[in-house]
Structure formats: structure tokens, C-alpha cells
Amino acid sequence: MTKLSRDFYLRDNVVQIARELLGKRIVSNINGQLSSGIIVETEAYSGKNDKACHANAGKLTKRTSVMFEAGGKAYVYLCYGIHHLFNIVTNHEGNADAVLIRAIQPDQGLEIMQERRNFPKPEYRISSGPGCLSQALGIRRSHNKTDLTQNEIWLEESNIEVGSIISSPRIGVDYAGEDAALEWRFYMKNNPWVSVSKR
DNA sequence: CTAACGATTCGCT
């Protein structure tokens, strides 16, 4: 399958990119273990005019620095001291946009995912939720700044029928004031791997 | 140096 090119990530409309990422395949080949899944849920975060974004208003810190790099890099950070959350940096250098991947539908390497998640049997929970899919794919904080056009973690086209796309407010960003109402979360309608929302 | 806090998940009630 065709790997997504640098140009895909360099575009400047992160909300549109978040929508387009539904149905794409994310692949990891880590320590010789290959696994992949179809993206079924995403959220857009913008470096400009978005209080939910870690790098809002040009907030450059050690953690957010990768978001200011050119699109096509991984932004992986530790949340609640436990979960590794995987984002795709987009837009040109100097713009801190990113798309959080919130859920995938397992494709290749389901057994490897079960092993990583310690799931004796497959369940929807295995890759439903941002912390879960990272663990299922073997993505850790050390993969921060990984170039997604290379051969450890990448995205590619798939033949999956995306179907209806639902938009909604993003999850867990109540601290963002009025920006918490932005409908920048996208997911495939009726897909059982989409994470359960409290809203 | 210290303290507060998460773009969450899981287990228990």
C-alpha cells in the first residue's frame, strides 16, 4: 500500500486532515514485530486559537517542541503518568498543529497486540482509546519525534469504506473554556472500535 | 527544589 507522503502532513488545515485520516492504516514495525490498524477516531488540535492544544499561542516547551517541527513527525507524550498518547504533527515548520489518534480497528498482527495488551482474547477494548492503541501498537514515549515517512511507524492508504463521519466535541478538554465546544473529534459511524464517550 | 496536574484506563461497587 502507498505510504502517506510528506506533502499529506504539510498541509495547513489540521481539522480537514483529522477527518481525512479516518480509514487510513497506521503501521508499526518495532523490534521486528509488525502490527497495524485502521484509524476510526481522531481529534484535531491547533497551535493557533485552540486552548486545548498543549502548544496553544506559541507555547514552546521541551515537550511541545516537536509540534513546531515540519509535519509528518510523531508527538508522543505521557498522560496521567501511565498512558502514552500518539499524535501526528501536521503543517509547516513553526505551526504547532497535531492530530490525536483515539482509536483503531486492528488489521495486521492482532496476536502481537494481544500480547502487548495482555489480552488472552481479542476485545474491542484492545485498541479503543488513545492510550490503548498506543500500547497495542507498541508505541511509547521514546517514539516521540519519530519520522512517519520512515520505516518504524508510518501511515498508508487502505481500501476501507469510511462511510458516515460523525463530528463531536473533543474528549477530556473541559479546561479549554469555549474551545472545548469545538467539534474537532471525528469518528466512523457505527464502528465498534470507537472509544466510548462520556458526552 | 517543590507542588500540582493531566488530550486516561481499569477495577470495584
Added chain:
DNA sequence: GCGAATCGTTAGT
């Protein structure tokens, strides 16, 4: 439905 787990990042002293 509720609360604990758990630690790197951040801002402030």
C-alpha cells in the same frame, strides 16, 4: 458511576 494509579512536565519559589 466512582476513584485510584502513577510520573513527566510545567511553572513558580
